[in-house]
Amino acid sequence: MHKILVTGGCGYIGSHTVVDLIEQGYEVVSIDNFLRSNEKQWQRVQQLTGKQIRNYAIDLCDASAVQNVLEKESDSVGIIHFAALRTVPESVQHPLLYYTNNIQPLANLLNSMQQVKIKNLVFSSSCSVYGNPDSVPVTEDTLLNKAESPYAYSKQICEQMITDVVASGADIKPIALRYFNPVGAHPSGLLGEVPWGKPNNLVPYITQTAIGKLPKLTVFGGDYPTRDGSAVRDYIHIMDIAGAHRLALEFLLQQKGTKPVELFNLGTGNGVTVLEAIHAFEASTGQKLNYEIGPRRAGDPATIFANNGLAKECLGWQPQYSIQEMMLSAWKWEQEMAKIN
Numbered sequence: 001m002h003k004i005l006v007t008g009g010c011g012y013i014g015s016h017t018v019v020d021l022i023e024q025g026y027e028v029v030s031i032d033n034f035l036r037s038n039e040k041q042w043q044r045v046q047q048l049t050g051k052q053i054r055n056y057a058i059d060l061c062d063a064s065a066v067q068n069v070l071e072k073e074s075d076s077v078g079i080i081h082f083a084a085l086r087t088v089p090e091s092v093q094h095p096l097l098y099y100t101n102n103i104q105p106l107a108n109l110l111n112s113m114q115q116v117k118i119k120n121l122v123f124s125s126s127c128s129v130y131g132n133p134d135s136v137p138v139t140e141d142t143l144l145n146k147a148e149s150p151y152a153y154s155k156q157i158c159e160q161m162i163t164d165v166v167a168s169g170a171d172i173k174p175i176a177l178r179y180f181n182p183v184g185a186h187p188s189g190l191l192g193e194v195p196w197g198k199p200n201n202l203v204p205y206i207t208q209t210a211i212g213k214l215p216k217l218t219v220f221g222g223d224y225p226t227r228d229g230s231a232v233r234d235y236i237h238i239m240d241i242a243g244a245h246r247l248a249l250e251f252l253l254q255q256k257g258t259k260p261v262e263l264f265n266l267g268t269g270n271g272v273t274v275l276e277a278i279h280a281f282e283a284s285t286g287q288k289l290n291y292e293i294g295p296r297r298a299g300d301p302a303t304i305f306a307n308n309g310l311a312k313e314c315l316g317w318q319p320q321y322s323i324q325e326m327m328l329s330a331w332k333w334e335q336e337m338a339k340i341n
């Protein structure tokens with residue numbers, strides 16, 4: 001049984017990927033210090049999989065701690081590196097927190113991977129590396145514009161770091177997965193996105209408004225040059241994102257890589273406006289949403305969505321879930337959280 005090291009295994013995307021990997025027969029070891037996750041989520045991962053999973057609650061910024069864990073787990077066939085902070089407004093207020101937490105761990109991992117001879121790396125990147133794209137849909141060759149936030153810039157820096165380490169001759173085989181907008185929750189209702197404080201992302205904001213935790217949703221901008229004036233994004237179900245990580249790993253294990261750093265967009269390829277997302281939520285859940293149109297949010301591109309042809313072609317990846325299913329699973333999770341918290 002192949003063993004995979006997953007950093008951030010207790011977080012939103014990490015936990016869904018851990019469940020998928022175990023269900024597909026992999027052994028998983030996690031590294032997560034619960035900076036942005038919690039032990040209850042980790043217990044639910046173990047409940048869902050029926051497995052006791054080892055988790056090292058170390059600070060990935062601590063090079064010696066990282067080295068120690070990778071020496072202990074040196075028989076791992078690869079590492080999936082999720083652990084990072086990902087709240088854009090927070091990154092604007094606390095840039096050093098983001099540059100430290102999102103960059104130093106990757107440097108430590110890349111260094112220790114070379115020491116213990118773990119070659120395969122799947123890196124959690126983001127569509128935010130494109131900045132405000134000049135044209136859509138974006139392909140992996142789309143030029144990266146100026147990052148709109150320290151979070152986005154930290155992801156650009158990480159991709160460049162991986163490129164430079166490989167170019168320096170390191171025997172590392174990396175894939176960077178550029179997520180578009182991960183949303184939704186595990187069909188069991190036991191796992192989902194646990195916002196850190198007040199949500200910033202659209203879908204948790206929708207579900208918290210619907211359940212009455214927040215009074216109303218403000219649509220940030222109704223005057224964009226789009227179908228209905230609200231901004232366009234590429235929402236992708238968390239389960240589709242999770243499955244893509246296993247396929248990326250298998251791509252590396254089968255040594256199918258031909259480039260120094262393989263890049264893949266993980267989006268549905270369908271652009272959806274904020275108002276369309278709200279209407280999809282209302283239609284799929286029967287919940288009427290209290291919202292109003294407000295001013296644009298600084299840094300938001302009007303439109304971004306993926307050309308996902310490369311992931312389909314190379315990884316054999318095919319997103320399965322519709323926007324309605326994304327919204328329904330998010331709503332089911334919000335209702336579940338109300339019971340367990």
Ligand code: WQD
Binds near residue numbers: 126200
């Ligand atoms: C989506 C749309 C908002 C809240 C983020 C990260 C990015 C990536 C994907 C990880 C925008 C609008 C939102 C609200 C609204 N993450 N909105 N009212 O900014 O597209 O991207 O997730 O890889 O790095 O930045 O996501 O959910 O914040 O916003 O109108 O209360 O919803 O303006 O158009 P975003 P989001």
